[in-house]
Amino acid sequence: MISTSLPASRFSVGLTGGIGSGKTTVADMFAARGAAVIDTDQIAHQLTAPGGAAIAEIRAQFGDAFLMENGAMDRAKIREYVFSEPAAKSRLEAILHPLIRIEVERAAQQAQGEYLIFVVPLLVESSSWKQRVSRVLVVDCLEETQVRRVMSRSGLPEAQVRAIMAAQASRQERLAAANDVIDNNGDALALAPQVDRLHAAYAALASASAAHREN
Structure with missing residues (x-):
């Protein structure tokens, strides 16, 4: 798995989720609010x-x-x-x-940006990423929702989509590794208040971290 020597002094979030969970949509929303997003994909x-x-x-x-x-x-x-x-x-x-x-x-x-967000699809599977970010954020949805979204956008057959999902961490494993969770079973309108709440929390934590370093 990918390992990296990230700037330890900066508050950072590792954003992950299964295929079709909506990671990119959520990351874009955080970027629009002032986060610096680095997408490994x-x-x-x-x-x-x-x-x-x-x-x-x-x-x-x-x-x-x-x-x-x-x-x-x-x-x-x-x-x-x-x-x-x-x-x-x-x-x-x-x-x-x-x-x-x-x-x-x-x-x-x-x-x-105010803080760093690393979009890492296989963060939970990694032996190093969880230790190299301040918090782990999982974008979560039902497995059936994943299948439907991926088939719709890619045209892949259901069997292939499920094979990709089977090669990734399970939904339960991702949730167990999460500090924070965004529920993306609904539409985009349901995402905004969740992102707003977490952005405010992350910005506050980043500010506190920066103040601590200065002292």
């Missing part, structure tokens, strides 16, 4: 885009068959492959995780 996409820093090694390890015509990593093909070949998953992680770590550290050092 977005960083991974940048690294595997055409000309990305991971592409040369992916070509060397997996071959041109796993690249698209524009030079980006073929995410659908590589996802299917690593699900069927555990060793391939380890090889891919060995390429991506060190690069993600570098970019996360760079972004954290440059971030200007």
Whole structure:
């Protein structure tokens, strides 16, 4: 799993949730309220885009068959492959995780928001992330809601969506690891008051942390 040496002096939140839970929507809402959001999934996409820093090694390890015509990593093909070949998953992680770590550290050092939010899909599965953030925030919804959302947005068959979910931490494991939870079973209107409440709490904690450092 990804490890990283984050700025220990800054208040930070690790935001996570299962596929289809609404992590990006929630992260965007926190960003609009003044948090500095660093999304590890977005960083991974940048690294595997055409000309990305991971592409040369992916070509060397997996071959041109796993690249698209524009030079980006073929995410659908590589996802299917690593699900069927555990060793391939380890090889891919060995390429991506060190690069993600570098970019996360760079972004954290440059971030200007009131506090840091790291969006980490596999935070609960990680051996290090939980110890490197001040609080863990889980975006939660029913598993059936996850399946419906992912099928709607991606067109993946239900069996494949459930296979992805089975490879992640369970809903119960995520909730057990959470300091804070946002319920995203409803519509976007139900999210705003939850985000407002937590943003106010996080801003206060960040301010207290900064004052403590100054003293």
